[in-house]
Amino acid sequence: xxxxxxxxxNQEPLYPVRISHARLxxxxxxxxxxxxxxxxxxxxxxxxxxxxxxxxxKIHPGVKTTSTIVNKDHKIGINASRLPNRGI
Numbered sequence: 469x470x471x472x473x474x475x476x477x478n479q480e481p482l483y484p485v486r487i488s489h490a491r492l493x494x495x496x497x498x499x500x501x502x503x504x505x506x507x508x509x510x511x512x513x514x515x516x517x518x519x520x521x522x523x524x525x526k527i528h529p530g531v532k533t534t535s536t537i538v539n540k541d542h543k544i545g546i547n548a549s550r551l552p553n554r555g556i
Contacts, residue, residue, distance in 0.1 A: 472507055477514040481523070484538070
């Protein structure tokens with residue numbers, strides 16, 4: 469299950485959402501695309517009642533691929549990706 473990164477109107481990170489929820493926000497006009505890679509949307513209105521959660525980001529360099537993981541509480545993986553290394 470892939471998640472979409474989301475920012476509020478003040479460009480503060482919020483908890484990532486499912487692709488279907490991000491698509492709904494975009495189609496209703498409540499959000500716009502902020503960045504294509506990694507895919508990130510930004511809300512048009514500020515939401516002050518949301519509680520922010522601390523997320524971690526880890527990079528695991530390897531010989532053929534580099535892995536990135538966004539995790540919560542150093543236990544639960546929220547988003548993971550692998551990028552092929554260019555070169556040799």
